[in-house]
């Protein structure tokens with residue numbers, strides 16, 4: 001699965017798919033209710049309420065609507081990502097690559113041990129259609145779930161007021177090798193430099209090619225490229241070497257999901273700082289706090305979940321291995337969850 005790329009290019013608005021199970025707009029709030037299998041999802045002025053069946057009847061869980069929409073935006077844009085996308089300690093998705101599980105309380109030790117968790121598996125394209133319809137209906141005009149909170153409006157609060165289709169339908173740019181190569185994704189020359197990166201030099205490297213190697217040697221200013229990112233917490237493929245993907249991203253505020261890895265991920269902190277909370281993937285028990293400063297490198301193991309906090313917008317390089325079958329190698333113990341032994 002390739003990771004996503006967001007560009008400033010906006011795609012055409014798409015109507016919700018017919019098979020999505022949804023209600024008429026609520027008379028008071030204007031928001032629709034949705035069903036995803038046995039899950040029911042509704043939102044009010046502040047909260048999203050998720051409910052699922054259990055042996056004690058239906059259980060409900062509440063998530064602040066902005067947090068829910070930021071998490072859902074990542075799940076949609078990343079095609080359910082690698083491994084677990086925990087919206088919070090209770091609700092989320094697990095990518096089975098072609099199929100996807102949605103879960104409630106499954107990775108919350110207390111609820112799960114009490115037999116109150118619930119998991120349902122879907123065809124990815126059906127679940128994706130439902131997720132997209134929810135995003136479309138629940139984001140009011142002006143709210144951009146990819147933006148840092150200080151760079152978008154607070155219109156996520158309150159009843160439905162218009163929609164935010166342009167923000168949620170950003171077209172993915174699939175980089176084949178590197179941005180700026182002939183026939184590959186563009187550099188971000190048409191986007192403004194973000195306020196947090198006003199000091200980043202904008203000059204491009206000089207490329208001098210030996211005769212016969214024209215079009216084969218390439219370089220670009222990655223710091224300039226990242227300084228012009230208009231989204232946060234959105235690793236985008238920026239170099240592809242077989243299954244090795246460099247996915248740099250710019251980070252401000254809180255990673256909107258708690259990511260449960262299904263493979264090792266390497267982090268290279270390119271600028272500023274991110275504070276990572278690392279927990280056991282299965283139970284959520286604390287495992288580590290990692291404060292990464294510019295220049296620091298960390299390998300995040302395959303058996304953890306993690307969430308990052310960045311006060312000043314920072315640049316992070318996420319290095320992913322997109323090889324098929326990796327999750328099975330870790331789950332069966334054929335690979336250790338960490339890449340190095342000291």
Ligand code: PHB
Pocket residue numbers: 232233234235249251255259265316318
């Ligand atoms: C991660 O889970 O590794 C991750 C996800 C999104 C980011 C950074 C890291 O922006």
Ligand code: FE
Pocket residue numbers: 259260261265300306
């Ligand atoms: Fe991760």
